[in-house]
Amino acid sequence: xxxxxxxNTLDFSAIIASSVHDMKNSIQLLLGTLDEVIDELPGGTPxxxxxxxxxxxxxxxxxHLVQLLxxxxxxxxxxxxxxxxHDVAEFLEELYIENxxxxxxxNIELVIDCDDYLQWFFDRELLKGVVNNLITNAQQxxxxxxxxxxxxxxxxxxxxxxxxxxxxxxxMQKRYGATKDITPRDNTANxxxxxxxxxxxxxxxxxxxxxxxxxxxxxxxxGIDGGARCSISLP
Amino acid sequence: MGLWTLKNKKIxxxxxxxxxxxxxxxxxxxxxxxEIKQASNGEDAVEAIANHKFDIILCDYNLGEGxxxxxVLEESKLRGILPLATTFIMVTAENTSTMVMGALEYxxxxxxxxxxxxxxxxxxxxxxxxxxxxxxxxxxxxxxKEYGKAARLCDQEMANHPALRLELLGTRYNLLITTGDYExxxxxxxxxxxxxxxxxxxxxxxxxxxxxQKYDEAKALLEEIIADNGDFIxxxxxxxxxxxxxxxxxxxxxxxxxxxxxxxxxxxxxRQLGELATINGNFGVAERARRDAMxxxxxxxxxxxxxxxNYSHILVKNNKGKEALRIAGNIKNAFKGDSDARLxxxxxxxxxxxxxxxxxxxxxxxxxxxxxxxxxGAIGSSSAGLALAKNCLKYGREEEADxxxxxxxxxxxxxxxxxxxxxQTYEAAGLGDRAEEKIAEAINEVAQINNEGVQLINEGKxxxxxxxxxxxxxxxxxxxxxxxxxxxxxxxLMKKEGASKKHLDEAMHYLNAIKDVDDAxxxxxxxxxxxxxxxxxxxxx
Numbered sequence: 001x002x003x004x005x006x007x008n009t010l011d012f013s014a015i016i017a018s019s020v021h022d023m024k025n026s027i028q029l030l031l032g033t034l035d036e037v038i039d040e041l042p043g044g045t046p047x048x049x050x051x052x053x054x055x056x057x058x059x060x061x062x063x064h065l066v067q068l069l070x071x072x073x074x075x076x077x078x079x080x081x082x083x084x085x086h087d088v089a090e091f092l093e094e095l096y097i098e099n100x101x102x103x104x105x106x107n108i109e110l111v112i113d114c115d116d117y118l119q120w121f122f123d124r125e126l127l128k129g130v131v132n133n134l135i136t137n138a139q140q141x142x143x144x145x146x147x148x149x150x151x152x153x154x155x156x157x158x159x160x161x162x163x164x165x166x167x168x169x170x171x172m173q174k175r176y177g178a179t180k181d182i183t184p185r186d187n188t189a190n191x192x193x194x195x196x197x198x199x200x201x202x203x204x205x206x207x208x209x210x211x212x213x214x215x216x217x218x219x220x221x222x223g224i225d226g227g228a229r230c231s232i233s234l235p
Numbered sequence: 236m237g238l239w240t241l242k243n244k245k246i247x248x249x250x251x252x253x254x255x256x257x258x259x260x261x262x263x264x265x266x267x268x269x270e271i272k273q274a275s276n277g278e279d280a281v282e283a284i285a286n287h288k289f290d291i292i293l294c295d296y297n298l299g300e301g302x303x304x305x306x307v308l309e310e311s312k313l314r315g316i317l318p319l320a321t322t323f324i325m326v327t328a329e330n331t332s333t334m335v336m337g338a339l340e341y342x343x344x345x346x347x348x349x350x351x352x353x354x355x356x357x358x359x360x361x362x363x364x365x366x367x368x369x370x371x372x373x374x375x376x377x378x379x380k381e382y383g384k385a386a387r388l389c390d391q392e393m394a395n396h397p398a399l400r401l402e403l404l405g406t407r408y409n410l411l412i413t414t415g416d417y418e419x420x421x422x423x424x425x426x427x428x429x430x431x432x433x434x435x436x437x438x439x440x441x442x443x444x445x446x447x448q449k450y451d452e453a454k455a456l457l458e459e460i461i462a463d464n465g466d467f468i469x470x471x472x473x474x475x476x477x478x479x480x481x482x483x484x485x486x487x488x489x490x491x492x493x494x495x496x497x498x499x500x501x502x503x504x505x506r507q508l509g510e511l512a513t514i515n516g517n518f519g520v521a522e523r524a525r526r527d528a529m530x531x532x533x534x535x536x537x538x539x540x541x542x543x544x545n546y547s548h549i550l551v552k553n554n555k556g557k558e559a560l561r562i563a564g565n566i567k568n569a570f571k572g573d574s575d576a577r578l579x580x581x582x583x584x585x586x587x588x589x590x591x592x593x594x595x596x597x598x599x600x601x602x603x604x605x606x607x608x609x610x611x612g613a614i615g616s617s618s619a620g621l622a623l624a625k626n627c628l629k630y631g632r633e634e635e636a637d638x639x640x641x642x643x644x645x646x647x648x649x650x651x652x653x654x655x656x657x658x659q660t661y662e663a664a665g666l667g668d669r670a671e672e673k674i675a676e677a678i679n680e681v682a683q684i685n686n687e688g689v690q691l692i693n694e695g696k697x698x699x700x701x702x703x704x705x706x707x708x709x710x711x712x713x714x715x716x717x718x719x720x721x722x723x724x725x726x727x728l729m730k731k732e733g734a735s736k737k738h739l740d741e742a743m744h745y746l747n748a749i750k751d752v753d754d755a756x757x758x759x760x761x762x763x764x765x766x767x768x769x770x771x772x773x774x775x776x
Contacts, residue, residue: 017329021297024328025252028350032258035353039265062350070330082332082434082464085401090362097354117398121431123332125348155430210431 013076020069027062031055049105056102060136063129067200070126074203081207083121083234088150088157089114091124095148099135103146108139113149120150120157122234126204133197134161134230141165145224156213160231167221167228181216210235239361241268245287248273249280249294249307250326259293259326262353266360277302278534285316291364293347296327296334301534305334306500309341310535319374322367324360326351336466337498339434369396373406383767383776386410401427408439415746415763417443434460438469445477446756453477468498475507480753484514492520502531502538509545522549529562533569540566540579541616547583556591563587575615578607582623589626601626605635617643617653617713621660628664636664637673644677646713649754681707681714688720697728708745715755719762721745726765734773742766 034055041048092112100110131148138146142163150159184202201217208215213235223229246268250256256273263271272287274280277298284292284307296304304325311317323343327334331346345363347356367374369392376385386407393403404427411420421443427436437460444453457474460467471494478487488511495508505528512521525546532538543566550559563583570576585600604623614620620643627636640657647653654674661670684707691700704721711717725742729735746763749755770776 021328024349025255029254029258031350031352032262036261059350066330073330082336082466084332084335085433087362087398090358094355094358097358098352117396119398119401123330124346125330 016069016072020065023065024062027058027065031058031062034058052102052105056099059098059132063132064196066125066129067196070129071200071203074207081123081126081204081209083123083208083210085119085121086124088118088120088159089116091128092148092150095128095131095135099132103135103139106139107144108142109145110135111145111147113147115151118150118152120152120234121210122157122208123204127208127232130201130204130232131159131161133201134232137197137230138163138165138228141228143227147224155235157234158231159234160229162223162227162229164224164227167223167226168219181218205232205234208234239266239357241266241291241360244268244270244290246271247280247283247287247289247292247294249275249277249292249298249304251275251295251297251299255295259351262351262356263293265353266357276300277304277307280307281310281314281316281536284311285314288318289321291322291324291360293324293326294343296325296329303500305338305341306535308343309338310537312341314536318378320367320371320378322363324363333466336434336464337468339438339467339469366399366402369399370403370406373403377406377410381776382410382414383770401433405435408436412439412442412446414767415760416767417446417760432460432463434464434467438467438473441470441473441477445473445480445753446760448480448753448757450477450480454481466497468494472504472507475511479511484511487511488515488517488520495524499527500531502528502535502542505531506542506545509549513545513549518549518552522546522553525549538569540570540573540576541618543569544579544583544619544622547587551587551590556587559587560584560591574607574611575613578604578611578615579619581607582619582626585626586622589629594630597626598630601630601632605632608639614639614642617647617650617656621653621656625660625663628660628666633666637669640673641677644674645681646711648674648678648681648714649716681711681716685716685720688724692724692727695731697724697731700724701728712748715749715752718745718749719755719758722762722766726762726769729769734769734775736775739766739770739775 034051038048038051038055041051092114096110096112103110135146135148138161142165145164147160147162149162150157152158182198182202184199184206205215205217215235216233218231218233220229220231221227241263246263248256248259248263248271250259250273253275256275260271260273272283272289274283278301280294280298281302294304294307298304298307302310304327308317308323308325317323322345324345324347325331325334325343326347326349328349331348334346335342344367345359347359373385373388373392376382376388389403389407389410393400404423408420408423411417411423421440424436424440424443427433428440437456441453441456441460444450444456454474454477457470457477460470461474464470471490475487475491475494478484478490488508491504491508491511495504498504505524509521509524509528512518512524525542529538529542529546532542543562547559547562550556550562563580566576566580566583581600581604585597585604588594588597588600601623605627608614608623614623620639624636624639624643627633627639640660643653644657657674658667658670661667661673684703688700688703691697691703701721701724704717704724708714708717708721722742722745725738725745729738729742742762743766746759746766749759752759767776
């Protein structure tokens with residue numbers, strides 16, 4: 001008897017769905033509790049800083065969970081995304097609020113540049129994971145500043161994450177080039193880490209389509225003072 | 236925490252998990268909220284919504300057993316207990332985009348992904364409430380059914396807040412559909428679809444085609460939408476309806492089965508599948524769908540005696556007589572104090588016993604049903620009427636059968652499907668000739684009322700024609716032609732004597748009563764257009 005018609009076959013997707021629900025609830029309680037502790041601790045103390053870091057890690061666990069689940073689902077159902085209209089300024093503000101304090105601990109300033117009430121179409125939760133990836137990446141190389149900006153040009157949304165670090169190494173610039181977009185297959189680069197972040201980011205950005213156009217993920221050294229720039233362009 | 240505060244906001248928190256509720260409550264309290272109610276399941280949530288007016292509802296999508304968050308939203312909207320001014324936020328652990336596509340018609344004001352932290356709650360809630368404030372006047376106008384005013388406010392706000400353009404166009408579309416202005420609704424959809432395939436506008440356009448009875452266009456568009464996005468559940472539902480209209484119930488059933496696979500928890504969808512599968516003779520599928528419809532409806536106010544009756548009938552067909560009797564017996568308990576349900580229960584029991592060959596018990600139930608019918612004077616649905624008539628014919632109560640069939644025929648004098656069933660009912664009893672006679676009688680009676688009414692109008696006696704049609708409409712509440720004519724008389728009266736709010740409301744009342752009758756959609760659209768024009772000219776919109 002094959003595994004498929006065995007009577008007690010595990011329904012893996014059902015298990016994933018229900019455990020993700022539980023895990024999300026746990027993360028919710030974890031972060032909520034840390035929130036309460038942060039409120040009780042005086043700011044500027046080492047304990048306060050440690051809890052902030054713990055909270056940031058909690059959010060990263062959540063981001064990774066979302067990424068894994070998304071990729072799993074995409075692999076199984078071949079379903080496309082259906083982006084909804086969102087307020088871009090509000091989206092960036094949310095990213096700002098979540099990252100600002102923990103970046104400040106490392107003396108990195110996070111700055112936002114976006115018109116109020118700018119609207120665009122994207123999958124909010126997934127794109128948040130993508131931009132968080134880019135911020136995590138930028139904080140490793142930047143000197144002391146990260147700029148998050150968004151604008152609409154030629155019927156596309158351009159979202160950029162700039163830093164004022166040394167910029168991408170020449171070899172990487174050659175590989176990806178300033179104009180070529182990064183595809184999910186580019187993840188084998190020796191970038192350190194698992195490569196999941198980049199793979200996920202490129203996949204999600206590419207899946208943002210409208211009519212015959214799709215999203216692009218690009219890198220260049222057009223950041224602050226020749227620093228790195230990673231940009232997402234969505235149709 | 237700045238000036239932003241939730242003080243004076245009435246808030247409902249719905250989550251099956253006590254710790255989650257208390258966490259959300261403490262977050263809300265941190266922003267000044269004082270009046271926070273909570274519910275731990277969907278049933279309690281709906282009850283709370285029915286009994287209190289909330290400013291904000293934070294509802295988790297996953298609520299364990301029973302209703303989920305989407306069903307709470309749908310039921311509240313369908314029951315009209317959730318004012319548009321209330322902000323409904325769905326909290327979810329899953330990716331929201333599939334959720335959006337699964338429930339396009341009943342969307343919350345926003346989705347909030349878990350984890351919800353204090354700071355994200357503030358940023359999101361602030362923006363959501365701000366937006367809601369911009370559209371508050373529009374919501375109030377719609378809640379008060381002041382559609383003309385709402386439409387003007389939409390245009391105003393669109394100029395003031397370009398960011399709300401798409402949302403306001405969505406509202407505008409809904410208003411146009413409500414007032415039957417299909418051409419303008421079509422224009423709005425096409426305007427939205429220039430730059431992007433926005434789901435509500437795609438579906439909206441298909442809806443317009445369907446209402447205009449352009450079924451081929453609707454079908455082509457819906458097939459294209461589904462090919463692009465397989466999760467678009469509402470598109471399957473409408474495609475299935477369209478395929479049925481085009482005379483292809485087999486494909487209609489397949490389409491609906493695909494939707495059910497993705498989203499099984501819908502009462503309406505299971506009812507539809509049960510009906511299609513029965514037509515197609517797929518009694519296994521029909522039994523499952525009828526059972527699921529009954530189970531889903533159990534804790535919902537949307538349940539109907541028919542859900543039990545249909546399930547019971549299909550059980551009999553599948554040789555599960557004992558179970559069928561049990562289900563028929565459950566009707567009275569499920570609808571305590573509902574006299575129509577008692578009648579349905581007796582009819583159903585009688586039919587099941589008859590099928591099982593127990594003539595004594597079948598006749599007992601039939602007698603009980605006839606007694607109930609005679610005291611109330613209303614038979615309810617045409618299927619219930621025909622079922623009772625069949626039993627009467629079987630047990631030699633021809634006089635009663637004729638009377639019931641006549642009532643059914645008069646209420647459905649233009650409904651081919653029902654008239655066919657009447658034919659079959661008499662034929663099965665060996666009284667084929669009588670069908671024609673009874674149907675002709677019914678059609679004549681209705682035609683006579685219509686002719687008399689029209690003649691009164693021609694003689695300028697419009698008030699008299701209204702009186703005649705209104706009387707006929709209350710005797711034949713399901714006859715959409717009479718409803719249309721009643722509305723028409725009011726319109727003529729206003730054209731003659733000038734518009735008044737009272738007469739406009741009367742006309743709209745009769746037109747709204749038949750908003751789900753597909754066959755009347757075109758004529759209804761024309762009369763609604765008349766009403767709009769009259770209202771506009773008189774400054775009443």
